[in-house]
Amino acid sequence: MFLINCPFCGERDQSEFSSGGEAHIVRPKQPTELSDDDWAEYLFMRKNIKGIQFERWNHVHGCRKWFNVVRDTSNDKILSVYKMGEKPPVNYK
Amino acid sequence: MPNYRIHKTEYIDETKRVSFKYDGKTYFGYEGDTLASALLANGIHLVGRSFKYHRPRGIVSCGTEEPNAICQIGSKKDLTEPNVRATELELYEGLEASSQNCWPNVKFDIGGINNFISPLIPAGFYYKTFMWPKSFWKKVYEPLIRLSAGLGKSPTEPDPDIYDHKHVHYDVLVIGGGISGIIAAKMAAKNNLKTLLVDDKKILGGSTIYQNNENIKIDDKLSSEWLKNEIHEIKKLSNLTIKTRTSIAAYHGYNFLLAKENLTDHLPEEKKKNKIRQRLWKIRAKKVVIATGSIERPLVFNNNDRPGILLSNSINKYLDYYGVTCGENIILFTNNDSAYETSISLHKKGIKNLIVDLRKSASSELIKQAESLGIKIYFNHVVTNTFGYRKINSLEIMKLSEDGNTTVGDKIKLSCDCLGMSGGWTPMVHMHTQSGGKLDFRDEDQVFLPKENSEDQISVGSCNGDFDLENIIDKTVNKINKFLDIDNQDYQDTNIICSKENDKRNIWLLPNKIPLGKTKCFIDFQNDSTAKDIKLALKEGFRSIEHVKRYTTTGMATDQGKLSNMHALGIIADTAGVKMGTLGTTTFRPPFTPLTFGTLVGRNVGKFFEVVRKTSMHEWHVKNNAEFENVGQWKRPWYYPKNGENMHDAVQRESKAARDSAGILDASTLGKIDIQGTDASEFLNRVYTNAWSKLAIGKCRYGLMLNEDGMVYDDGVTTRISENHYLMTTTTGGAANVLSKLEDYLQTEWPELDVYLTSVTDHYSTASICGPNSKKILNKLFPNLDLSDENFPHMSFKEAKLENINCRIMRISFTGELSYEINIESKYGHSLWKMCIEAGNEFNLTPYGTETMHLLRAEKGFIIVGQDTDGTMTPSDLQMDWIVSKKKYDFIGKRSLYRSDTIRKDRKQLVGLLTDDPKEILEEGAQIVSDVKSKPIDMLGHVTSSYFSPNLNKSIALAVVRSGKTMKGQKLIIPMENKNINVTVSDTIFLDKENKRLNA
């Protein structure tokens, strides 16, 4: 059970949150310009990293805010938490 | 009756005699006993039959590792509990226990026959034998295995006990109240850290608390006396919480742990009443100290499983803690020093004993003490066989060869009534590995140890492989100081004398002249697997430890192989000729010891099992005989049977009334999202497939919402209340997910939009009145409201007052009838409903439930998302191309609507079906084919909705069929179990295609 530090509410139990998959995948501004392959790339292709992963979480049973998390999937340690629209911390890659 | 209680101890209260029943017979013990110690005091060793061979088995240990003394407690249908270890169960007046694994009884056992045919039951026997024929499995094998396997009985009635959950936060959690745990807890608490110390036993102190050898001293006191003083001290510490009878069941990531506290299991029946039985602690700790100790290893030799053969240290505990001797003529068989403590203790109490030691020689102070007391020691000897059916009565020993691989010389036969084994110690690393920690292997004494201690978790004491007292205290103190970043000096000058040494001669499978195939060298007592089984598995090609474990079932019983895993690994390593450390170990999974469902569930039983949502009209529905349907968490009226009607008849009546005169539906459960902001229209444009910017204020529009993959996600009517204010409705089940999805887009993709979303589902109650007479009823309720088609047309919205209470009225229809939805603040919902019913009385206003609603909308071909769709249907698949805007540049899912897969012509598409026999009603979910002769039959689709329409007087159905759009008029077949039903593909709209009724 993670302890997640919601940037708006503070540390809360994982059961208050829902995971939203990989972060920093931006919805194309002009989807109609994309080929089937490019659209499929946006729609379906996600990384599944063992190691440091950037992902989205929603404080769904709390403030309802979405935010980003840097998590090491090999030991589940959350290394950083930052708001939507903020740049990912540079010291993880 | 024999009495093996030979001396008084401070832990047994001999003034409090306790009577209990075991296998139907009454015995006596004392307060402070466990069931196991009380049985041993009565001379009872035989407590069960082994799983596979049904060999007699006795008590082996005194703790959680016990493989044999597994009991069924109680006999009541609601309170009986299986898999309870007699070694952990505290005795109480009136306890009823029975041995679990011995149908029909422990002394005569039908499965004992297996013992004689055991050469026929090798490893993998169950897999190999019970493979075929298939029908035999269900009818013959399974009942037989269940009957003789002794898996215990579940209660058959609800558990009447009360359970509780508690959430706590601590700076430091210490697991285990032995000597190292107590030191750690004291150091933490004295340094202002909020500390919790848990121990599964009734009292703190671990195995040191009953230690009484004068060669093991701390500060010139017996180590037990010294520790008692420490315990006395820590009880005074204000920021230390001590929880005994509390065991950690699971250690999850982020130092989140579950502990089970036993509150009443040790109390007599009448004192248990109305009390919480067990409490599940959900613990978050900043730092965790694991001090779970170690357990003694058995030794693997021929017939090492007879009753009367115990772990050597357990014999010591039964003697010094419970005052009970396990025999009168005891032999101790060891490969290390610790059995000598037991021997000296026994000797001092006048119990005759001798020692068989695998080592060639040993010379610690402890051994010298034993020698000086005249205790006979056979060095360099091995036990090769034991005798006695229901209890051991003698054994044979032989000399070991120089390399320890064979025996030499003559057999020596020794008589005894009890044998203690000591194969050294296994650190309890379960907690460490459960938390994700890795292990290292220490070759010198063949133990797995916690590999690394992280910044928030540490192992101390013998669970960390520190076995001698000096090491335990010094290392614990140093490690805790570092771990907690403190500088505690309490133990600086502690003076420790320990005369035990650590050398041992480790041989996993002891040598024997008899060929292995003819021996019974047990490794896993509970699952009855032997050294022979492990070797066979290797011979048959199994290599991975996880595979060998499953094939031989070693370590897979309720004790999770606490005694067996190490030997299994050792024998695999020896046989395969690899180093043990390279094999890895099997995974230790929670729970550490079995947990009751009651503890896990806590208070969430019965009506607290799940949240139930009721509308404000609910009471009226109950009073008016409604049957309810669960929709998500909501209770929705399903139908309202009258005068003993069945469901079909009630639904036919309700459906007819709604079209002939008027019907009323409680639509309060539909999701409602209040949308406000200057960009609200633009937002709706982006989330729905159709255009929204031109929707006038006061108008309503139906919308279809897609996923980004183009599949229909939800639908509903949205009303423009004012310039920048909309009210969206969603499906009942989809409400929460829709809000979540909309928030996702707003916050992450379109943060520039000025839009605010609020769920108002619970804030408004909704009564939906439909039918040709609905306008007349509305007129009675709202006499001042102009209901003319000009002023209040279909798909529009008005505000009106009902006795000074504001209502929002939408003229929208899900039935195809003229229809109004009246929304009112929820607190007035019940009154609104009653006023509608009263006003509608003269028009036969008929309340209808979800079933009639489904029927009425199916007549009109309206879809239900989740019933006619399943996440693979596009708007086009649903024949709803009309709702997809061609002009809009983008909306969620638009790009996916012309992916190569979504424009396939042979997708499954929504169609209507009419049965050739109009009375025949199709089954929802039934498969649809065109040809039943060619094999395999080609499946074209399935029925999604099916009803008998009283308004059309025929059966109607909706279905998804491959290329269905092009099949109108085509004949298809629905093959059922006993017959084939012929159907014709039709339009999806069965009634009033021209929508005349909307303006009736």
Ligand SMILES: [Zn+2]
């Ligand atoms: Zn939050």
